[in-house]
Amino acid sequence: xxxxxxxxxxxxxxxxxFWRKRPYRALDRLSLEIEPGEVFGFLGPNxxxxxxxxxxxxxLIFPSSGRAEILGRPVGDVPTKHRIGYLPxxxxxxxxLTAEELLTYFAELFGYPAAERRxxxxxxxxxxxxxxxxxxxxxxxxKGMVQRVGxxxxxxxxxxxxxxxxxxxxxxxxxxxxxxxxxxxxxxxxRTIFFSSHILADAEALCSRxxxxxxxxxxxxxxxxxxxxxxxxGWELVVSDLDPQTLVRVRPAARRVTEISPGRYALELSLDHxxxxxxxxxxxxxxxxxxxxxxxxxxEEFFVRRVAEMGTGARAPHAQEASRAGG
Amino acid sequence: xxxxxxIAASVFRESVRDRVPYNLVxxxxxxxxxxxxxxxxxxxxxxxxxxxxxxxATSLFGLFIAxxxxxGLVSKEVDRRSxxxxxxxxxxxxxxxxxxxxGLVLTLAVNLGVMTxxxxxxxxxxxxGTSPELQSAWDAPGLDPALMKAVFLTFVQLMLVTAxxxxxxxxxxPLLSAALTLGFYVVGQFNAxxxxxxxxxxxxxxxxxxxxxxxxxxxxxxxxxxxxxxxGLPVPAGYLAATTAxxxxxITAILLVATFIFSRRxxx
Numbered sequence: 397x398x399x400x401x402x403x404x405x406x407x408x409x410x411x412x413x414f415w416r417k418r419p420y421r422a423l424d425r426l427s428l429e430i431e432p433g434e435v436f437g438f439l440g441p442n443x444x445x446x447x448x449x450x451x452x453x454x455x456l457i458f459p460s461s462g463r464a465e466i467l468g469r470p471v472g473d474v475p476t477k478h479r480i481g482y483l484p485x486x487x488x489x490x491x492x493l494t495a496e497e498l499l500t501y502f503a504e505l506f507g508y509p510a511a512e513r514r515x516x517x518x519x520x521x522x523x524x525x526x527x528x529x530x531x532x533x534x535x536x537x538x539k540g541m542v543q544r545v546g547x548x549x550x551x552x553x554x555x556x557x558x559x560x561x562x563x564x565x566x567x568x569x570x571x572x573x574x575x576x577x578x579x580x581x582x583x584x585x586x587r588t589i590f591f592s593s594h595i596l597a598d599a600e601a602l603c604s605r606x607x608x609x610x611x612x613x614x615x616x617x618x619x620x621x622x623x624x625x626x627x628x629x630g631w632e633l634v635v636s637d638l639d640p641q642t643l644v645r646v647r648p649a650a651r652r653v654t655e656i657s658p659g660r661y662a663l664e665l666s667l668d669h670x671x672x673x674x675x676x677x678x679x680x681x682x683x684x685x686x687x688x689x690x691x692x693x694x695x696e697e698f699f700v701r702r703v704a705e706m707g708t709g710a711r712a713p714h715a716q717e718a719s720r721a722g723g
Numbered sequence: 724x725x726x727x728x729x730i731a732a733s734v735f736r737e738s739v740r741d742r743v744p745y746n747l748v749x750x751x752x753x754x755x756x757x758x759x760x761x762x763x764x765x766x767x768x769x770x771x772x773x774x775x776x777x778x779x780a781t782s783l784f785g786l787f788i789a790x791x792x793x794x795g796l797v798s799k800e801v802d803r804r805s806x807x808x809x810x811x812x813x814x815x816x817x818x819x820x821x822x823x824x825x826g827l828v829l830t831l832a833v834n835l836g837v838m839t840x841x842x843x844x845x846x847x848x849x850x851x852g853t854s855p856e857l858q859s860a861w862d863a864p865g866l867d868p869a870l871m872k873a874v875f876l877t878f879v880q881l882m883l884v885t886a887x888x889x890x891x892x893x894x895x896x897p898l899l900s901a902a903l904t905l906g907f908y909v910v911g912q913f914n915a916x917x918x919x920x921x922x923x924x925x926x927x928x929x930x931x932x933x934x935x936x937x938x939x940x941x942x943x944x945x946x947x948x949x950x951x952x953x954x955g956l957p958v959p960a961g962y963l964a965a966t967t968a969x970x971x972x973x974i975t976a977i978l979l980v981a982t983f984i985f986s987r988r989x990x991x
Binding site for chain 2: 454478487489490501507
């Protein structure tokens with residue numbers, strides 16, 4: 397079975413400036429493979445190239461070089477679009493239509509007969525929580541409601557591969573929870589989901605694998621576990637009934653000490669101080685162990701570190717290459 | 724074909740919701756008030772003037788629709804970003820252009836149809852109120868079916884203007900598209916004069932430029948037979964067929980180029 401999404405050396409250059417003489421590389425030789433059934437989080441700061449990638453995959457823009465396939469077919473293949481769903485970033489629709497009319501229009505483009513159109517439109521609007529507002533013109537919707545319409549239209553055709561560009565954007569906490577649940581449901585149904593986000597908590601909650609794109613380049617890619625698990629930076633030891641004298645004695649071994657409540661402390665130990673030795677010392681003075689956990693780099697810290705490592709020069713050399721290539 | 728017809732239907736619906744049919748009300752008011760006024764002021768010429776006025780207004784109102792909706796057909800979709808979700812559906816960019824064009828042509832056809840009907844109603848009313856002796860002095864009957872020839876060629880002309888507006892809107896801003904389309908329309912009205920421009924100017928460069936424009940810009944005056952039908956002069960069927968074929972050929976060529984450009988366009 398081919399990968400659900402295959403991206404090979406995908407590159408997008410723009411000519412910017414008044415005379416369009418200045419090249420700008422929005423995406424730099426991106427290669428990725430996403431297997432069927434995966435939830436893939438495409439992460440990166442604003443302007444990193446996430447939306448560019450999604451637009452390339454939807455053939456809203458054309459690559460300067462490289463190629464991409466969805467379900468084994470080149471991007472832009474019209475029959476394959478029957479099996480694809482796409483939520484654009486900050487979606488916008490025909491404001492004079494109601495949500496029901498919009499979805500009916502899109503269902504017509506998919507070629508569903510009238511009864512099937514009515515069924516799908518009804519099911520999808522209920523699913524995204526817009527059943528009661530279905531006959532309201534979209535111009536009267538809030539941003540979050542428009543986002544929900546966007547999600548409904550992306551799932552209207554029961555797609556195998558779903559592309560979501562910042563799906564949580566504009567949603568309140570309840571809305572975000574609903575969409576997370578929806579994505580997990582889709583994952584359980586075996587759909588492939590490729591979603592871009594700069595909200596790392598979403599990726600941590602949903603993704604089996606992530607790619608981090610920074611300044612147009614893929615900075616890292618892999619499962620969250622692989623990416624973060626081996627980088628244990630220390631230990632967090634939580635104890636109770638700790639007397640002040642013992643705390644003073646073990647204080648030099650701890651990077652940080654936080655009093656949670658009277659007598660209950662969280663001690664962050666560096667790797668130089670084995671937790672078993674400190675723990676034995678504490679227990680011998682009457683302290684009780686509450687928990688002991690390894691301190692790993694969070695996705696956020698990983699993300700910030702990679703962005704810093706990529707520096708400001710990541711785009712410039714390639715821009716120069718593009719300039720030379722362009723004559 | 725299904726996708727094209729659905730996109731066309733959505734263009735038609737948008738034009739209705741954008742209150743484009745209000746122009747029909749304006750047209751009806753203009754026509755009825757003119758007929759009432761002319762009935763007081765002129766003797767014998769009122770039917771001819773109403774035909775003139777009605778056909779000119781049909782053409783002008785149609786031109787407004789063709790240009791001002793035509794230039795927004797693509798740019799509005801891009802500006803409001805509704806095109807992103809739309810092009811992810813199982814349609815090609817060629818179908819998108821064909822659907823948009825067909826939708827506006829449908830809007831034009833309905834508008835022209837209603838305006839023509841209103842014109843015939845007013846003419847019928849005037850004929851009914853005129854004695855047979857006075858009617859015999861008219862160049863052509865009040866309810867002259869030949870008026871349809873003028874309306875039909877106006878329709879083909881507006882289809883051509885729509886194609887031009889759509890063509891410009893595939894790559895330029897609405898304002899520039901409007902200016903360019905209007906420019907094309909004006910130059911197209913005087914196209915025949917450009918052919919022999921060398922007889923009125925000394926500069927060979929200007930003559931060559933005029934000849935070049937003559938070859939690119941369609942001869943829109945060929946579609947105007949209003950004067951002939953109002954004065955009861957014949958418009959041969961052969962002329963109708965040839966002019967229509969000329970228009971359709973031009974439309975096809977323009978839409979092909981528009982599709983070619985649009986199919987390669989990035990939506991940033």
